[in-house]
Amino acid sequence: MPTYTPPLKDLDFVLHDVLRVHESDTPGYADLDRDFTGAILDEAGKIARDVLAPLNVVGDTEGCKLENGVVRTPNGFKEAFNMIREGGWTGLAGDPEYGGQGMPYVLGSAVSEMHVSANLAFNMYQGLTNGAYEAIRAHASDELKVKFLPKMVTCEWTGTMNLTEPHCGTDLGLMRTKADPQTDGSYKISGQKIFISAGEHDMADNIIHLVLAKIPGGPEGVKGISLFIVPKFIVNEDGSLGNRNGVVCGNLEKKMGIHGNSTCVMNFDDAEGYLVGDAHKGLRAMFTMMNAARLGVGLQGLSQASIAYQNAADYARERLQGRNVTGVRNPDGPADPLIVHPDVRRSLMEQKSFVEGARAFILWGATLLDAGELAEDKGAEGLVSLLTPVIKGFLTDKGFDMAVQAQQIFGGHGYIEETGASQFVRDARIAMIYEGANGVQALDLVGRKLASDGGKHVMAFFEIVKSFIKENEGDEALKADFLDPLKAASKDMQAAAMYFMSEGAKNPNAALAGSSDFMHLFGHVALGLMWARMAKASNEALTAGAGDVAFYETKLATGRYYMARSLPETALRLARITTGAEPVMGLAAEAF
């Protein structure tokens, strides 16, 4: 049975030693002193460890069941959801106007990391609600906001996002779901949506579906898509619940993982819906919430890697197998623990250095999102928009890889379900797919974000790297192990960007063929920057005489691993990118 240990000290380190959130002038950050964030994270961690983690395997084993149109969630989910609701966790980062606690997104992210690590499938019910909440808050009329948001902040009502149809995934222009305008200003929605997470379940009094649909007579393709609220139960004027609306769960999908979340086929049959924002501007409304949603999925990559790593490290310390080649370590036992073996150690270091680097990257991204939203910092907003596909794509690709590596440490015991190692792999897999498959993230990055606003955001990123190196180049403790590798990796990234600029102009495929490689290249540079910053913070803490010397020295050693062994991947990615379109596009479709 897997366990979860909240990474409280690591979160505190990133928030305060590295990002120094308590010194930031972003509105709301002044409250985020060590004591305050420590108290919140400690409580959130206990729930993750004691309530959500034990339910993870229950969710996987039992799954959700559809009976007579009702979806039953796994045993214990309802009680846990009540506890989350009652503790006010669902509204932590919610707008106080609608009953939220108005905390910055960065604190919500730190809490979320732990809850998602402990139980991804469970957390999705809340996560989808947050997403729907954001879209309504940003685009709906005040009337709709007042009607729906307060109950969504508390998760008394949960939310969903209805985009996909059987023939229409990434390409939303192919959408067929229709919205017929009614004389009272509402719409009748008809059509079928698939892969709807938390589409139907037994944990909330109402479910607020956000649905993309086409109003007849509107423009063709994506320009004719509108966004609607379609509640499961019609909400009366006085806020009480009225009739059942024309939306039902037609089927539950059988999936590789996240069994605890109900993935529904939703059938809309003349369901009453209310337009959110302007007609035909539904995609724009969805995109508003896309950054936060995609950062949230990137966080899932980190989270699954984190809990998978923790359990693998425990197993490697406990499982006795073989002897250390340079001398027996456990002479009184029948064998030495797995962790003495260099290749096991290599795998654990790879996982650990990824997890800790990714944590810093996620939280840095969250501070940028906050700065964009709360301080209206356009530079931060542009930068996080550039980083979003990297956080989503790179962290979920790597998060899955790390879960696979963690599973490998268990040997055969990782392949059978009882250790939980397989579930982390199966659950982590979805994050590479939903909220825009990672190939689409790479396309968004290279085909859109990189050159947006004249390339100003990527230049800002390079400038951050360059300034950091420059400011610290006199620091011998950082130079060889951290700054030099970061400089080399950043040069690879600049060379790739230059290549895209010169060759991509002639042939877009020359750039797009290397889009996934560039997403990974960028991700490594970002994690290299995070490690350089964490190393600097660790050195400073040690110089200042911090008590926990082992903690900071471990950070430095973990960072050195990343810089020496993971970061050099940038050169390979650059080599691939500069082969251009020809190797990738050379064959006819029939030749595959």
Add this chain to the structure above:
Amino acid sequence: MPTYTPPLKDLDFVLHDVLRVHESDTPGYADLDRDFTGAILDEAGKIARDVLAPLNVVGDTEGCKLENGVVRTPNGFKEAFNMIREGGWTGLAGDPEYGGQGMPYVLGSAVSEMHVSANLAFNMYQGLTNGAYEAIRAHASDELKVKFLPKMVTCEWTGTMNLTEPHCGTDLGLMRTKADPQTDGSYKISGQKIFISAGEHDMADNIIHLVLAKIPGGPEGVKGISLFIVPKFIVNEDGSLGNRNGVVCGNLEKKMGIHGNSTCVMNFDDAEGYLVGDAHKGLRAMFTMMNAARLGVGLQGLSQASIAYQNAADYARERLQGRNVTGVRNPDGPADPLIVHPDVRRSLMEQKSFVEGARAFILWGATLLDAGELAEDKGAEGLVSLLTPVIKGFLTDKGFDMAVQAQQIFGGHGYIEETGASQFVRDARIAMIYEGANGVQALDLVGRKLASDGGKHVMAFFEIVKSFIKENEGDEALKADFLDPLKAASKDMQAAAMYFMSEGAKNPNAALAGSSDFMHLFGHVALGLMWARMAKASNEALTAGAGDVAFYETKLATGRYYMARSLPETALRLARITTGAEPVMGLAAEAF
């Protein structure tokens, strides 16, 4: 529902254009002309496509069921197994002395690739029998051979390998299963074995367990392990079946994949067993069959990648989503097929170039095994022994990666079970674990095989690469695209081997920390060599005016992709290797 297309033309190309098996003087190869191998492979392919592939999803969905000690295999497995038996497929490479058809291993491998691609879980029942057969044939007394082998060649009786115990996986020295000698020369075996594939099922009249156990009073650790035959039913003198032996299936494991194969906990309680080979020499007997078994698992990596790729390519051609950036390709349809998108193309090229390179590598390995066994070629035997951990470890790591990439092409449809893409991933995952987890393969490669016989086998491999380059360096059609990258990759591998020699002598951890990296480096060089040979064969066929120009040109383009975009990974692997022990071994066990 996934489908399978036997890669007949590709197998023919590797066997005859590249390896030229029909010109080899290995005994038995003279029969392997194009017509003969074509006829066999055509028949084998039909069974794979029409019988085994449709049962793959059935096996996954139904799994095996244990009821009152009896294991029921999924619907249709028994009938398919009868068909395989009746067609004589189980004895294709079996010794004619025991009823086999005496075909070389290379032909068996080509057949096996198709059967394993179509249904890995099903094929394991036969695969385990082949393994047990080999161990008995190599080490048992004539009496035991005559008693057991003829029924195992036909798979009327299937076999198993019983090594693992709950506390004892890779480290067999920890074994507790006991074998008490009886006055009649037999032994009474008692203990528990776990993860026993095909340990109990309803498809054979008898099951012949090969069991490792300790005879009391023998040496400690691995030197005190002996190998026994323990039949499910005692076999009478006249060959008829007698009493049920004291061996039962105590439980079926719940696994991530290969649900169609019964993975059993086997309880031995004073079960009658017969010593195979010498007492206390059981490990040596097991190792005899290890090369073939590990090549067989490497083949599983290729096979799952192959069928996953085929289905992903079909989906990418059919699924309409988005428009080609350089101009619409399907103007009459609502969207262009997925395959127009560069990142989808990149993924398919990566899969295709791996699968075809791996196929050549597997079949080349098989010819070496044949040369070692049938022609007693010591050089070939030593070389295949060196290549074995690379074939097992590299091909299964990459095979899994490719199945994941294939799944990704399906988007959300790959995460739900109905397309079969998830099953290929879940099934492929086991091959990285069993028959020696891939970290153990890397250890075997770097800690043992690389330096064995004074490093002579790796020198022989370098010599093969060098000679190939030298013999062909005047060939302009090969030079830039194939020979130069191969030379660079081979230099990386030599540098890594030199590093291990110089640093590993001072500190074994300096070599072992890079063992997995070296296994991958080696694998890439081997696939680079295979692609260079395939390119040469393709050029020759084109020059000779071969009919199917598109086939050979596709080969060349696919090879160019591999050389340009996959092979450069060797530089990254070398960079990691030469960081040595420190980044990997720097932390205390408590610091993880």
